[in-house]
Amino acid sequence: MIRVPSRRIPLNVKNVLRPVGRVEIDIELCKGCHFCIEFCPTGVLGRSGKVNKQGYEYPIVIPGKEDECIGCGMCERICPDYCIKVHDLLYKPVEEGVG
Secondary structure, three states, X not given: OOOOOOOOOOOOHHHOEEEEEEEEEOOOOOOOOOHHHHHOOOOOEEEEEEEOOOOOEEEEEOOOXXXXXXXXXXXXXXOOOOOEEXXXXXXXXXXXXXX
């Protein structure tokens, strides 16, 4: 049986830039549906464990995962209350060994 690696690392990995987005959540507009958490492809958003003035648990960007957001905007598009905004993308170099 031939084993094929699941991910290939480009030879120029030091020159490759990856997108990084910034998520802003207006917690007072949130009604706690958590669609943003469910549909985030990178798992950047999580439950806060706190409630807003309306009594709904709102999402937060998980501490330590801020740079894992790829800026796809899925959370912004899926939010029925328009309380999420994905800001301009930054581009950071890909760490070597990450594929």
